[in-house]
Amino acid sequence: VALVGEALRDTSTERASAVGVAVWGRVDATRGVVMRLGANADWDGYPLRSALAAALGVPVAVASATEAAALAEAAGANLAPGQRALYVSNGRTITSALVVDGAIEGVEGQLGHLRVRDDGPRCSCGLRGHLEPIASTQSIVRTMIGRASDSDESHAAMQRISGGRAEAMTAAQVVALAEQGDAIAASVVGEALDALAVALANAAALSAPQTIILGGRLVGAGDGFLSPLRERAVPLIAPFAQVPALRWGALEPFAALIGAARVAEMA
């Protein structure tokens, strides 16, 4: 913990008037406190903002990486005043943040723990039917590898698209396999799309965004993922609300880093 402060002090902060920190975990941005950082319980409740401010002598603001990325992506989306952008980060987990007029509204959303089915694989939280174990990039890859273990054809396709390293395959590559006609990949991606469409419809019902920005590692999946997602989401939203524009984030893999500068403006 002290290392973070020292590392930041060692970098040239003489000209920095404020420091923004994007944390890959859950934070209480108002108090500048880390709530949860991966499995490392040492960080729970750590007052990162006050510790860094004391070490650096400049104002510090702290946000989650999802919130920072949301600020950066929303700023690039040219939203009209008052428009609401829901940013969804899809990687190992699925989190969300709502941006209105350049600021985060409310707290980071645990979108991955939305219940989207009656049953399903076990979530990291222990419950079943949640979005994360069906539609996170990590889950898409894991499910693909698991289901393909009995199929020579799909196994060969995975080896081919991953350059012989199926265990390092990306979700975007699974989407590409689905587009190429691999039946197992198509079923895995189809289930992820169904679950994500339900989750976005539920999010739309709660927060009525005009724009939904998908970010995180999923961005590489391209139109082969976004078009069918839109097709699935529209009939779930249109009967009760204006259908939000659905787009990829434009700043990956640097969205959170770029967003940290915006977080600093709040210090």
Ligand SMILES: [Zn+2]
């Ligand atoms: Zn869960």
